Amino acid sequence: MNTRIQEVLKKFWHRHGVEGGAFRAAFFDMDGVLFDSMPAHCRSWLETAHSAGLEMNERDVYMFEGQTGGFTINLLFRRTHGREATEEERKTIYQTKSNLFGRYNSGASIPNADAVVAAMGGLARVLVTGSSQPSLLGKVQQAFPDAFAPERMVTGLDVRLGKPNPEPYLMALAKAEVQPWEALVIENAPMGVRSAHAAGCFTIAVNTGPLPDDELWEQGADLVLPNMQALLDLLPELGIKQP
Known part of the structure; x- marks a missing residue:
């Protein structure tokens, strides 16, 4: 086994007071992990925010990624207006953003995401996403058939707090x-990494976006990798055998 990976695993198990172990479940974020949808999210969020007179830039989109839409809108309202959005404002703005996303999103998967999901077939696979957009959730079954049963999904519709709170990953556990x-x-996003780490899970950040790796390490990632192929190559070192 790779000595570095061995040390990372030992450190992780030590945090939990266990001598060793084997992974029995794999939890997948969706945007930026399964689907190459973040550019469309970025474009639709920026257009929506600017049309509503809300302060937002590209870095914000990637830093806020993983949070529920309502949480993000409230954050933007506090920043711009010093108050939270009303329920009607949240509903209207999120609907505008969702409509734009549906127009811009290509539906393309992240390269090698299908191979990684398939390789985890021997584990309990759970989708954990802050998204509640039907257009994207519906694509999961098309792109990854039979990988995520409906009862093995945690979405923005299921949570009260959402990422970066550990709630979504505690629900997945x-x-x-x-x-x-x-x-x-x-995961691929700082808020998702923080959520997973806080829930106590072994957290692998695959950096498919423009943020520096340090943003992911700082939130508690156990490993940071450049792409899904690197993760696929690493699975045997993590004790995961393809079914």
């Missing part, structure tokens, strides 16, 4: 019926 040290998470 309950759905998969595993302990935190038995679950690995594949």
